[in-house]
Amino acid sequence: MKTIALSFCLAFAVSATAGDWRQFRGPHSNGVSDDAPASGVLLGTNCLAWQTDLPGRGLSSPIVVGDRVFVTCSSGLREQRLHVICFRTADGAKLWERQFWATGRTMCHEKTCVAAPSPASDGQHIVATFSSNDIVCLDLDGNLIWVRGLGRDYPQVGNSLGMSASLLVAGGVVVAQVESQSEAFTLGLDVSSGLNRWKLDRPKGANWTSPALVTHDGTQLVALQSAKGLAAIEPATGRVLWNHTNKTSWVPSCTPIAGSLLIPAQGLTALNFAGADSPKIQWQSNQLRPGTPSPTVWKGTIFTLNDGGVLTSGNAATGERLWQLRLKGPFSASPVVSSGFIYCVSEKGVAQVVDPSKPEGQVVSEVELGETVLSTPAVAHGALYIRSDGRLWRFGRS
Amino acid sequence: MKSLARTACASTKSRWRQYFLPGLAALALTVCAAAESASRLAEALAAIRAVGPEGQGNASASAAWKKLIAGDGGSLLAILGAMDGASDYALNWLRPAVDAIASRELKAGGKLPLAELGKFLLETSHHPRARRLAYEVVAHADPAVAERMLMGMLNDPSLELRYAAVQKLVDQADETVARSNQLSAALLYRQAIGAARDATQIEALAKKLAGLGQPVELVQHFGFLTQWQVIGPFDNSGRRGFETAFPPETKIDLTAEYDGKGRKVRWQSYTTTHEYGMVDMNKPCGKIKEVTAYAVTDFFSDTARAVELRLGGKNSWKVWLNGKFLFGHDEYHANCEIDQYIMPAQLQAGRNMILVKVCQNEEVEEWTNEWEFQLRVTDSLGTPVRSVAPVSSNNSGVSN
Secondary structure, three states: OOOHHHHOOOOOOOOOOOOOEOOOOOOOOOOEOOOOHHHOOOOOOOOEEEEEEOOOEOOOOOEEEOOEEEEEEEEOHHHOEEEEEEEEOOOOOEEEEEEEEOOOOOOOOOOOOOOOOOOEEOOOEEEEEOOOOEEEEEEOOOOEEEEEEHHHHOOOOOOOOOOOOOOEEEOOEEEEEEEOOOOEEEEEEEOOOOOEEEEEEOOOOOOOOOOEEEEEOOEEEEEEEEOOEEEEEOOOOOOEEEEEOOOOOOOOOOEEEOOEEEEOOOOEEEEEOOOOOOOEEEEEEHHHOOOOOOOEEEOOEEEEEOOOOEEEEEEOOOOOEEEEEEOOOOOOOOOEEEOOEEEEEOOOOEEEEEEOOOOOOEEEEEEEOOOOOOOOOEEEOOEEEEEOOOEEEEEOOO | OHHHHHHHHHHHHHHHHHHHHHHHHHHHHHHHHHHHHHHHHHHHHHHHHOOOHHHOOHHHHHHHHHHHHOOOHHHHHHHHHOOOOOOHHHHHHHHHHHHHHHHHHHHOOOOOOHHHHHHHHHOOOOOHHHHHHHHHHHHHHOHHHHHHHHOOOOOOOOHHHHHHHHHHHHHHHHHHHHOOOHHHHHHHHHHHHHHOOOHHHHHHHHHHHHHOOOOOOHHHHHOEOOEEEEEEEEEOHHHHHHOOOOHHHOOOOOOOEEEOOOOEEEOEEEEOOOOOOOEEOHHHHOOOOOEEEEEEEEEEEOOOEEEEEEEEOOOOEEEEEOOEEEEEEOOOOOOOOOOOEEEEEEEOOEEEEEEEEEEEOOOOOHHHOOOEEEEEEEOOOOOEOOOOOOOOOOOOOOEO
């Protein structure tokens, strides 16, 4: 990261009120942190708090619980070595590491790896999954709570290009979306025991999307997306609440927004599910079509990154395109938002901070990390965490 | 005298009471504590080894795991030993226990039983993964010793140890090339490729040898089966052919004719000349979509023995050995690599019949034209097991 000292000035300062980042794309599955708006200060100084080496590859996002950041990696012969590592957020010191052996198939496309899905936490447990369909649950101190080898339990499941659906924990249930051409299901695992609470058959087909946690009218539901549509389920039981059966993308995931879901389908589709037995399409826009990264939304404005590296802004109420800004792409990582700034990290490791309040959006800061980054960053407690195959960075002063 | 004797006796008893009894009691307590500790360790290991599919035994194992990691460095050998014969589920409980104890002891400046761990490592009857783990603990504590030990592990039954030993030899050969001593380097590469079992490592070595003018016949090296009888196409509309049992799944009759997709089909001989032994069904059956086909071959073995059938391919497939279904995977055009699917199997002495079903789907893109597979028979390490000469003419007419 040779240029870090030259120009990097990410918009992170400590915010005592900021929340954890316990799952892929944060607490609301939309890439937006709970940081207080007041923390959005362009520091104008070197914001790198620390960096540390990682023992293996990973597309999974870091997650943050309190003063600890957790990362998964895969390494070794045929990537059969699975790692769960805990670092102290304050200084990057490694607190513990646990290693496991893959029990399922580890074959992946060379761009991805076995540590592709992100772990999740309910604040007490860390639940990590891998492309081999191994799931392990530990407490925050690294004590092993349970282990599942879904590749052994259900040998047909698996994708020769790799699996990538991240986990969610909701209402004491770990939601594991395990979908492939040969077998497809979603499991609800008891977070305390790892036993199946429910198993829901799902449409067979390759699927790299992740479940999204949707909170509406005080209740939580989980959106399960696949190429064949989107289903909303009750996490405690796996009961399907409603189904939207239009064709949907199998790469970028949907994004919740009050009473609606932004689904990567027909470009981008806003699906309103509030106050109706079945969801209704609110609008569709081909101009807001995302590439690999999932959309994010901030104060009524949608942001998508397409395959050409263009950040597009749109009106969440109408689907109208507002502006476009070409960034240094391409991107695999989904954009994240904190304190009104959008953080986009390209595959080439160029972290770009966009101020969307400027008329056409404006890149206000940029840093070259010097390594390939395919993982979506995490934002928690006033800090930004980015990981590559070999390194974890924390930006934002301690 | 009696009095003296009595006095002496009393004095001895007194000393006994004063000095020896407390010592014995302490020893007994120590022995009891050690026995209790060993018993607790054994109970914890038993609970962990009892875990099974779908989370069975996880609750007991979790409680046992906490007891297990409370042990000191001395318990590492028992944990490693418990990996022998353990299920893959149990291994994933035992491995992090070793990590937790070793890292805690090292951090606290404690001593690990390195001599015993080294001895465990050298006993190749132990579980390969347990031995590799023992090696890592030794390497962490004494990297120089571990490095020296690696050189004796070129033919190790642990794939990971063998891989590392081969890589060390490759590094030496690379240095030899750098010194322009290509003849010596080629010898080292030859030695390395003979020991290597990982397909990626073998391919890399084959490239190095080819660069030195010593190409490697990869089909022969890997032991891919090249001679087959094939029949097809049968219908796979709507991808239903994967589950449809066409006649070859019931009986192999190489003289039979069946109704195929749009035409009559018969068995025909097919020998692949592909560099990696790919059996391309487009060649004998024609480039056609939504179809399935079968390939059968005989494999002769001197003795009944355990082997692995290892298949690679991008198409939906099933495999039978001597009429027994081994495994199949209903996936199209995702990815392919050598040893993609590994199926444990049991050869019988004499003739064995391997039947492969391979399906093609409806997709029309150029990259979906592939309709092929590769297959080899190996031991559990990936060493090719080769078919011996048939002992009679009672066979399907094709063997490898």
